[in-house]
Amino acid sequence: MRTRMLTVVALLAALTIAPARAGAASPSADRLPASEETAKERLNTTPRHGEFVDVPYGSIPIRTWIVYPERKGPAGVVLVIHEIFGLSDWIRAVADQLAREGFIAVAPDLISGLGPGGGGTDSVASRDDVVKLVRGLTREETAARLSAVRAWAVALPAANRKFATLGFCWGGARSFEAAAAEPAPNGSVVFYGSSPDSATLAAVKAPVQGHYGGDDERVNATIEPAKTVLKTTGASYEPNVYEGAGHGFLRQQSGREGRNLEATRGAWPRVVKFLRRHLE
DSSP states (O other): OOOHHHHHHHHHHHHHHHHHHHHHTTTGGSSSSSOTHHHHHHHHHHSEEEEEEEEEETTSSSEEEEESSSEEEEEEEEEEEEEEEEHHHHHHHHHHHHTTOOOOOOOEEETTTTSSGGGOOGOOOHOOOOOOHTSSSOOOHHHHHHHHHHHHOOOOOOOOEEEEEEEEEEEHHEEEETSSSSSSSSSSEEOOOOOOOHHHTTTOSSSSSEEEEEEEEHHTTTTHHHHHHHHHHHHHEEOOOOOOEEEETTTTTTTGHHHHHHHHHHHHHHHHHHHHHHHH
């Protein structure tokens, strides 16, 4: 009888613990980046220190948002490459979340100096006009601007000299290209960005982690060709496709009847794990 009672107690204890473990598998809202709708609130309430700085670049500096983590010792740098919509509040909120995870997050406005009066994203009247300016950036000019910001960031006293790139959509494609650059990043994260051409893929040295919405056929059509080339060269490529999620799911977390949020919950912990593995 005593043995039977102990068995029942053990089963009850297991049932009590199980729901807590199941909940832990899905990160809470404050451990995920803000959505576009909640970005401003996140920026207004964060305890972390973020600021705009001017990174030297020829005669026109690159306006850059930087957020420092609250930690002892040097940290790895994550270069955040914005969407085709420029340096938005949402991108700045993503940088804040990266800092929460222990990284120095650096988000340059890549159209700095190209807007009205020599301004950047903030100087442009409409999102459509921002898109035009971003699309007008050549691959070479974008790479040069990113290189200038990277060199400045890894030289910061708080940096450990390691860096990764992380980009979204247009910026995701640039992040994939950066994996083939010199010096190569310690890792590159791609959110729903198209893979580069075969010549660029053949030069990829950095490990690449990709995150794609399942309902994003235009971008997803470039995954298999990238896998084929990178398998040949031996470079690490980890594509993750989230069923039912759409393009831009990390920003539009309320979309697709919960699938975008589900994709965000699946992707972000993988991103943090990847960055810690390669930057710490």
